Amino acid sequence: MTQQPLNVLFLCTHNSARSIIAETVMNRLGAGKFKAYSAGSQPTGRVHPYAVELLQQLGYDTSGLRSKSWEEFSAPGAPQLDFVFTVCDNAANETCPFWPGQPVSAHWGLPDPSAAEGTETEKRLAFADTHRMLYQRIGIFVNLPLQSLDKLSLQQRLDDIGRVQMTTETEKA
Structure with missing residues (x-):
């Protein structure tokens, strides 16, 4: 019997x-175990070109990526969600739609790379840092022993992952 992937x-x-970026990383690192989606409360309707460029350089499939509303995931026929993660401070403070099935949720806030200022290189570095931090957090998550954790322990682990302060290469220098 094959277990269905968990929806994130x-x-x-x-x-x-x-x-x-989180959606693409989860679909790679969690392939077969997790199926990732992404959405926004006020979607721009386009994926940031630096995000697409970075993901393509790293070998991710970007063909199906699109900016979409979170309302798609609360509508009839939407995938039943097992996990919901907010990755920016604004979404964490907004009132989210009702998610059927009461998915486990956590906040993994990160700076907005599209708000980065400076040279083109510095702006692209912000996207690379975002990818690296998400890659580390998602890597930890996909390796959790989900079957052996009760809901409270799982929630604590997810919250801890969101609090992990990943240093950027510029902070190390």
Whole structure:
């Protein structure tokens, strides 16, 4: 008997960078075990070009990526969600739709790379840092022993992952 993949939704206000990057990383690292989606409360309707560029450079499939509303995931026929993660501060403070099935949720806030200022190189570095931090957090998550954790322990682990402060290469220098 094959177990269905667990559905994970990453939320961010505009669904143009962080949540999109998280979706692609989860679909790679959690392949077969997890199926990731992303959405926003106020989607821009486009994926940020630096996010697409970075993901393509790293070998991710970007063909199906699009900026979409979280309302798609509360509508009839939407996938039943097992986990919902907010990856920006605005989405964490907003009133989310009702998610059928009461998915486990946590906040994994990260700086918005699309708000980065500076040279083109510095802006692209912000996207690379976002990818690296999400890759680390999602890597920890997909390796959790989910079957052996009760709901309270699982919630604590997910909250802890969101509090992990990942240093950027510029902070190490």
